[in-house]
Amino acid sequence: MVLDALLKTLHVLAVVLWVGGMVFAHFYLRPSLTEFDPPTRLALMCSVLKRFFxxxxxxxxxxxxxxxxxxxRAAKVMVQAGMEFNMPLAWTIMATLGVVMVVIFFVxxxxLYPPMVEAVSTADWPSAAAALSRVRKWVTVNMVLGLVIVVVASMY
Structure with a gap:
């Protein structure tokens, strides 16, 4: 029981950090940075993303x-009780989308992020902006997937 609660708590906290961080960056940080010139904006995003990633x-x-x-653990409990384990559809959706999110994050x-770091370090602002645009596109995809997972989890 305690182990189950600990696992679930760690799981939810990690999801909150990841998905919440993407929501914050997309809806609050990025729009606020438009007030700054490109070198400042790109250097700041590079630094923020380093910590966040x-x-x-x-x-x-x-x-x-x-x-x-x-x-x-759920499968083990069911099998030990002599029942067949059939993973619920919600778990299958969460697990599948979660693995997709991890793969996207690693990409x-x-x-995608190292070329941005390189461009910022050499003050190649057009290349840095292009790299940030690619990062932002895939972070947005991951954010949407994360929000879908949160919705599926809340409906289960």
């Missing part, structure tokens, strides 16, 4: 580990 890396790993653990963090 470091935390999301841990959050994504925690979400995966706790989600798999909770599914495994963002390790493929």
């Amino acid at each position: 470091g935390h999301v890396l841990w959050a994504a790993l925690i979400v995966l580990a706790t989600g798999l653990w909770m599914i495994g 963002i963090r390790f493929r």
Whole structure:
């Protein structure tokens, strides 16, 4: 019981950090930065994303580990009770979209973000802006997927 509560709490907190951070960046941080000149805006976003992505890396790993653990525990309990385990549709949707989100995050963090860092470090502002645009597009996709998962979880 205590382990189940701990796993669920860690899972939800990691989701809140990840999805909430994307919502904050998309709807509040990004629009507020339009007041600044491109070099300032791009350097600040590069710095913010570095911190955010470091935390999301841990959050994504925690979400995966706790989600798999909770599914495994539920399956084990049912099998030990002599019942067949059929994963609920909501869990299947959450797990599938969650794995897709992790893959997208890894693409963002390790493929799309490094060119932005390079461009900012060399003051190549057009390239930095283009790289940030690609990052923003995929973060938006992940944010939508995360919100779908939250809706599915709240309906389950």
